Amino acid sequence: MGGTEKATIDQANLIAQNTDHDVHIVSLYKKVNKSQQVSHFIADNIKIHFLHEKIELLKYSDSFYNLIDLLFKPALTRLINSLSPDICIYTSVKLFSHEPARKSILMAHFRFSHFISGKITKYYLKKNHDKFDKVIFLSEEDMHDYNKYYHIDNGSYIHNYCHIEPKMRSDFSNKTISYIGRIDNSQKQLNHALLIIKKLVERGEFSGWRLNLYGRGADEEVLLTEINALDLNAHVFLKGAYSNLDSTLAKTDILILTSKFEGLPLSLIEAGLSGIPLISYDCSPGISAIIKDSYNGYLIEQDNLNDFAQRLASLMNNNERLKEFGTNSLTHMLEHFSQSVILNKWLCLFDDLYKNHKNERISK
DSSP, rough: OOOHHHHHHHHHHHHHSSSSSEEEEEEEEEOOOOOOOOOOOOOOTTEEEEEEEEETTTEEEEEEHHHHHHHHHHHHHHHHHOOOOEEEEEEEGOOOOOOSEEEEEEEOOSSSHHHHHHHHHHHHHHHHGGGEEEEESSSHEEEEHHHHHTTSOOEEEOOOOOOOOOOOOOOSSSSSSEEESSSHHHOOOOHHHHHHHHHHHTTTTTTTOOOEEEEEOOTTTHHHHHHHHHOOOTTEEEEEEEEOOOHHHHSEEEEEEEEEOOOOOOOHHHTTTOOOOEEEEEEEEHHHHHHTTTTTTEEEETHHHHHHHHHHHHHHHHHHHHHHHHHHHHHHHHHHSSSHHHHHHHHHHHHHHHHHHHHHHHOO
16 A cells, blocks of 8 residues: 555565565455555465454544554454464554564664654654564664664664566656655655756756656645646646556656655665666655665755756756666665565574574573
């Protein structure tokens, strides 16, 4: 459905297809509003369990689901306990239930500062941070911030794994800029992307180019209204959910992101593994792990529309730099985000947890 869901599935696939671990995914909701649902491959040997078979996610308000999650937390705990896992990886600190018989990992998919900015998540993290065997962040900087904040050493970091085959996909003749993700102005600030394109159109620097917005979300109508108001109908196109990621990336020359906050955006990793230059606001330490400024793209000061427009135009007008940045993107991704690198980090973590668990049982 979104980045956290896709990253969780990719992580489960990585472990299930390359190790002898039994892997289960426990999901709260089976039914998801169709406008938000994106198909994503799940390996056949992964077992899936749903807490709610009939309640439809994204049909009601956030407060409704927060209440449901709280009321059904004991049932969720019973479901997890019935599986008797050696290790349980949580993507929500609110749903954590301490059980000494197993090892528990919190996978934090947003930057640490955002993670403690909400009253509810801050409360639960303060209450439970020392009960997790490991708290995994997506960047080294977030790990250090977490350990320093709580005066603890159970924080670590592992980048998200992305399942797509690393290869150059675009020939940089498409004259197409893409955004891939949820259509959500509150986080993704897609209105900024429109204002950036408007600046380039007014300067006469967008001739022959287009911006394709791939994804579904609650703000599609809002965005269409803004496209009309800015007279960008001939330049910006809402494409809906993509049907084939490979072909979508093959038609992309530059990938952009204008978010207010992120963790480690899968869209940037997917594009990087496809040899595509990247431009994004520097809104999280995870993004600076993906984009090396002036090497495989540009990191833009948060909400600096003028600098974003200038850097974007400099890439659009220099095909040699496009190709150079694209090649550098693939090289950088292979060094830091390849399957072997990410898998090895997870296996080392599991080995450490198993050894510690064995030692604890011996000492008792």
